[in-house]
Amino acid sequence: MLTRADLAKYPFLAEASEYVRELGFSIDDIASPEFTPVLDRATSRLEEALSKGRVSSPATDDERTEILSFPVSNLILSLTGEERAKRRFALAEAKRAYELLRQETPEKLQHIATGTFHWTLRRVDLQLGQRVYDFALALPDYLRNATSLREPKWKLPNRVLDHGFVYTARDETARLLEEEVAGRIVNRSARLPGRPPKLLQPRVEQTRGLISKWLGTPQTFELPKVPVPEAMPPCVRHVIEQLDEAKNVPHMGRFALAAFLLNIGADQEEIVRLFTTKWNTSED
């Protein structure tokens, strides 16, 4: 259903995370010269988001760079520990996605909404008066995303509600997806384990500079929301502990992988499964 070009447009999708995982990167790759375009694009995403509140889609056919740069942006941003910058970045990326989503076919919108976001979304072909509806969206999915929208047309009493489903037009569906996308990016940014990989440090510092340039100096410094080791799956904890003890262990790359996975929004179960097969660590 989704092409690699789609993943470049929507790098927050579950399929994009899967694609990144299959590439199997380690920290050494980040250091290599061929990774520089990814880091540059990651930085430009951040710079544009922080300065303009938008991210533009480049006219590039380097889809791999486009896809990979997104989790790297996220990682860098998480390492700055600046919550307000995370929100701004998420909103900017979501806005970029909306501009693209509203042009997609109903089939693709439905695929994205039901796949990555687990919406219950049905295709309909319905006209009521002058209004044409393309979708029927389950009430809880509608409410989760519409309550933050202030225009009267999003208020539930102004919708057509039919047996648990809210009718939406294509553009409205894309707009609601924008909210969901922003939420997903904010939440994923919050899941960062352990210590910053040293090689990203210059980019992190650069981003900190951008943040204070565009968002000013924060009143209080916000600590990154790092999960306490006890709350992590033991396998992830194990990797991080090894990393703590010896900086040059080959597990270094594994750590980067774990960071990546958590950062791109893979859930803990998925990671546990992955690490269990690699190290055969049990879950308790």
Place this chain on the structure above:
Amino acid sequence: MDPTSQTIQQQFQRYYLEPARRITGPQSMANREFGFLLFKEKFMVRHRSFRTNEQLLGAIRDLVPAHVYFSTARYKEPTATMEEKGWEGADLVFDIDADHLDTECKPTHDNWKCKGCGNVGRGSAPKICPSCKNDRFEEQTWLCEKCLRQAKEETEKLLDIVISDFGVDPSNLRIFFSGHRGYHVHVNSKDLSGLDEEERKEIVDYVLGLGLETKLQGLNQTSSGGVTTVEGPMMGEPGWRGRIVTGIYDLLSEGVENLQLGSAQTQAFKEWNREALFTKPFWNSVRGAGLGTWQALALKAVQKKSSRIDTVVTTDIHRLIRLPGTLNGHTGLLAVEVQSERLDDFDPFTESTVFAGSMKVHVKEAPSFRLGTVHLGPFHDESVTLPAAAAMLLLCKRRAEPAT
């Protein structure tokens, strides 16, 4: 504890101690918090949990509370402090209470007294006292047949919205008479139990029709070639669209005179065959009625078809709500489940009375009322021997004191 409370508690105790007594806890009982409001000093015992119906009944028999509540929420640790309970979702609950209804009979049976200046009035208490701007009142209310009938109608309108619009399967719905002035509707739906307070507020607004703009429900006008055409929803369309049309039909059926239209329009609507509402686009078929008139009618239709639910009960995701099968300390009546197909026939004044025998009480003041098939009162400063259920009602309502 005062003698009235003592008498009430003794009667409650006898009721709960009957060997055949059974109490059925809610679904997922072990994950609910229970609360008991005691007669003594109106003390609230909270954060209790029970695994079985027997344990629950045991606690009720020990405490003999005036009111028994359970949480609409399910918790990982229902006995922990609020912060540590671990919220796992809450039933969607609606409360319809005569307190929130504007019934015409209220001035005849309710009254209030300002706690600030002693000012008194009839009907529901105002938001603030007209003479001293205080907002605290002593209120005396009565359960009245008309008020409860109105509450039942509101419940029926609510059920229509909950089933047709929210898509709740009737098997996931339970309706309860509260034992006092209203009805509760509990929705047990996995899909809706995770809604947060803001999302539940939208549900409330939908049921109340609050913030509804008729234009956004399709009532609008277009102009082309100098001709203005009104367009709007049709009978049978889903949600508020169809409901607006049936509401207008109901309003017209009840009498065009009450609609506060101009005399020419009133005449035009009288001559108009309202059955047109069922068939064709009708928005341009009443002489002299343009968009403005239809908008006003549509808003009245929304008022008519909305259900006057309590906002706070539905939006509060940590709410404690009355447990069915327990006695209501405000009345001595039982909170009982009402099967939805029987709602129309349900008589709260018959089906929730439990106390048999007779009791002697001294009644200060009470209007005439009915319990079961017996009509009683009015009473004024007199000692009377009454059916126990009636005596208990007067005691609980603080209209009477025990007499020997």
